[in-house]
Amino acid sequence: MISIVRVPATRSARDTLEPIQQLLEQIDYRPSSRKVFIKPNMVDATSPLEAVDTDPALVGGLVLALKERGADEFAIGDGTGYFNEEKNWLRLVEESGYKAMADDLEKNHGIGLTIVNLETAPREGFPWKFGSIKLPSLCRTHAYINFAKMKTHVHTQVTLACKNQKGLLSLADKKAFHLGKKYSDLHENIKALASAVRPELAIVDATRALEGSGPTTAPAGQTKVRRLKLCLGGPDMVEVDNAACQLMGIPVDSVRHLNRVPVAVARGSEPLQPIVPPFVRPNPEIMATDNFFVHMSETCCTGCQMSRSRMFRKISFVPDINQLFARFRYQHGRVDFVMGSTSDDAIEAIKGRGGTLVFYGNCTKAAADKFGGIHVPGCPPDHNVAIDVLLGKAG
Ligand code: SF4
Numbered sequence: 001m002i003s004i005v006r007v008p009a010t011r012s013a014r015d016t017l018e019p020i021q022q023l024l025e026q027i028d029y030r031p032s033s034r035k036v037f038i039k040p041n042m043v044d045a046t047s048p049l050e051a052v053d054t055d056p057a058l059v060g061g062l063v064l065a066l067k068e069r070g071a072d073e074f075a076i077g078d079g080t081g082y083f084n085e086e087k088n089w090l091r092l093v094e095e096s097g098y099k100a101m102a103d104d105l106e107k108n109h110g111i112g113l114t115i116v117n118l119e120t121a122p123r124e125g126f127p128w129k130f131g132s133i134k135l136p137s138l139c140r141t142h143a144y145i146n147f148a149k150m151k152t153h154v155h156t157q158v159t160l161a162c163k164n165q166k167g168l169l170s171l172a173d174k175k176a177f178h179l180g181k182k183y184s185d186l187h188e189n190i191k192a193l194a195s196a197v198r199p200e201l202a203i204v205d206a207t208r209a210l211e212g213s214g215p216t217t218a219p220a221g222q223t224k225v226r227r228l229k230l231c232l233g234g235p236d237m238v239e240v241d242n243a244a245c246q247l248m249g250i251p252v253d254s255v256r257h258l259n260r261v262p263v264a265v266a267r268g269s270e271p272l273q274p275i276v277p278p279f280v281r282p283n284p285e286i287m288a289t290d291n292f293f294v295h296m297s298e299t300c301c302t303g304c305q306m307s308r309s310r311m312f313r314k315i316s317f318v319p320d321i322n323q324l325f326a327r328f329r330y331q332h333g334r335v336d337f338v339m340g341s342t343s344d345d346a347i348e349a350i351k352g353r354g355g356t357l358v359f360y361g362n363c364t365k366a367a368a369d370k371f372g373g374i375h376v377p378g379c380p381p382d383h384n385v386a387i388d389v390l391l392g393k394a395g
Contacts, residue, residue, distance in 0.1 A: 002234035002243045002263060003027050004270040007207050010048065013060025013104060020061040023233050024069065026266040029201050035073040036066055037142035039118075039199070041149040041164050042078040043215065044306060045095035050217050051208035051225040054149045056101035058205050058231065062147065067111060075138055076102075077116030078167045081174050081302030082310075082380065089117040119171060128196035130183045135168050139197050146199035146237060150209035150228075150244055154282040155186060155298040157255045158248065159215050160241040161202035162194045166302075169193075175379075178301035178340065179363075186298050187256035194237060194257075202240040203233035206247065211279040213286045216309040219316065222286060228275060239263055249278020292335045295350055300340025303380030304361045308339065311383040311390075324391045332356040338364055347371055358390065 003026035009015040024030075040054035048055040063074050076098070083092040093099045093115055105111040118136050125132040126139075138144070148164035156163055166174060176182040177189045184192070207230065212223040232247070234240045243263045245252045252260045265272050286294040294308065315325045329335070334355030338347060341363045351357060357373030359365070361380055368375035376386045 001027055001236075001266050002232055002240055002269070002272075003266040004230055004232040004243070004247075004272060006270055007058070007229050007231050010055050010057040010207050012057055013064055013101060013109070016055075016058045016061030017064045019231060020058065020065045021068070022268070023203070023231060024065055026268050027234050029235065030069050031066055031071045031143040031145075032200055033143040034071050035075075035142040036063075036071045036145060037075045037077065037136075037138040038062065038145045038147055039078060039164065039167060040076065040147045040205075041151075041159070041167065042092060042096060042098065043080050043082075043167070043302070044309070045083065045092040046217070047095075048097055049208065049225070051149065051151070051210040052214075052216055053096045054147050054205045055207055056097040058203075058207065059098075059147055060101040060105055062145070062203070063105060063111060063113060064109060067109075071143070073142075074111070074113040075116050075142060076113055077118045077121060077136070077138065079118035079169065079171070079174070080167065080306070081171065082306035084117070084119040084171060086117065086120070089119070118168065123170065126196050129192040133173065133193070133196060134170055135197055139168065143201075144197070144199045146202045148202070148204045150204050150206040150248065151214040152211050152223075152248075152250075152279055152282045153215045154213050154284050154286065154296060155300075156190070156257055157282065158241070158245060158250055158258075160204050160244045161199070161237040162190055162241050162257055165193050165197065166190065168197065171303075175301045175303070178299050180299060190257035191259070199237055201233060201235055202237035203231060204240060204244045206230040206232065206244070209248075209279070211248075213282045216305065217313075218286050218309075219312065220290075222283065224280065226275070226279065230270065234266075236261075243272055246272055247275055249274045249276075250281065291329060291333060291355075292337065293353075293355070294337045294339065295342065295346070297340035297342045297346070299342075299363065300361070301380075304339050304363075307378070307380040307383045307386060308337070308360060311386045314383060314387060321387060321391070328391055338367065340364070342367060344370070360386070
């Protein structure tokens with residue numbers, strides 16, 4: 001059973017309380033414990049307007065609604081794959097609006113909450129298809145709620161509640177999920193994880209959703225924000241994701257980590273009708289900027305994805321660097337950026353387009369040695385170092 005509610009405004013937790021209350025009432029949800037762990041998608045240090053992270057105002061509204069339903073201890077956490085060091089994590093918490101939301105709850109509602117960097121949180125083994133996997137103990141000690149963002153994704157078509165669970169993994173397992181050697185491929189791994197740990201409530205923030213070549217902002221109109229002003233949720237994460245795909249106009253069968261299941265809509269819910277026009281699907285070849293193409297195989301994990309995104313953002317917004325970059329582009333013409341371990345055949349095909357090859361991250365070192373070109377080291381590369389390596393070549 002799912003419910004879809006309209007969320008007219010997301011300026012503060014108070015704005016979102018009523019729609020979240022409606023959602024919880026319609027699916028008749030009460031937390032199983034007074035201690036609640038909410039896992040939003042907190043992947044980048046960006047404003048909620050960019051539709052990359054779960055909007056903190058919604059998470060704040062959920063905390064207020066849960067407090068009315070008997071909860072009194074709240075932990076909110078994610079493991080980003082890039083902002084792992086404590087100082088970087090704190091920057092993300094600040095710039096994404098989560099700190100301001102927590103301050104608002106404390107000051108105006110008397111509710112204290114803990115914001116947890118899952119990379120350093122205690123973990124324990126959970127049985128799953130491939131043996132045992134280390135996940136945050138919070139999933140057992142607290143009522144676990146998955147609060148995802150509605151986005152398209154170049155590797156998985158969509159990132160919703162099931163995919164959001166990747167943030168529960170240790171950094172090593174995040175990489176292993178993508179590399180596809182230790183367990184299975186990325187899609188099977190996400191599916192198996194959905195059986196290993198199940199939230200008792202899954203919500204998808206579709207107030208502002210991201211379409212195109214997500215899951216982070218891509219330039220030149222390759223991602224766009226869709227202002228849907230909706231939230232949907234229910235106790236079955238797979239059913240919620242099926243409903244979200246229907247809203248997005250993306251066939252469930254094209255999402256390899258998701259099984260098709262029937263969706264029942266709660267009484268009082270907004271109707272489950274595909275949004276018109278449907279969401280723009282992701283293009284695996286992202287144009288980072290004119291004549292600069294990114295080829296990101298599905299073995300490329302969040303670390304390099306975020307690092308690349310932040311590198312281009314810095315290049316775009318810092319005038320001195322932008323000038324150096326213009327010179328680099330003038331000297332090189334077309335540039336093809338290879339990310340994640342990529343087959344020789346695929347690299348040959350990319351090379352055939354005649355551009356300068358840039359190999360990004362330690363996963364591409366062997367290919368860089370074999371095919372030549374510029375190699376940016378790191379796992380993931382620090383985006384500032386990446387800029388130095390890249391523009392150092394401009395001479
Ligand atoms: S080099 Fe990049 S893609 Fe490869 S494991 Fe490291 S962070 Fe992931």
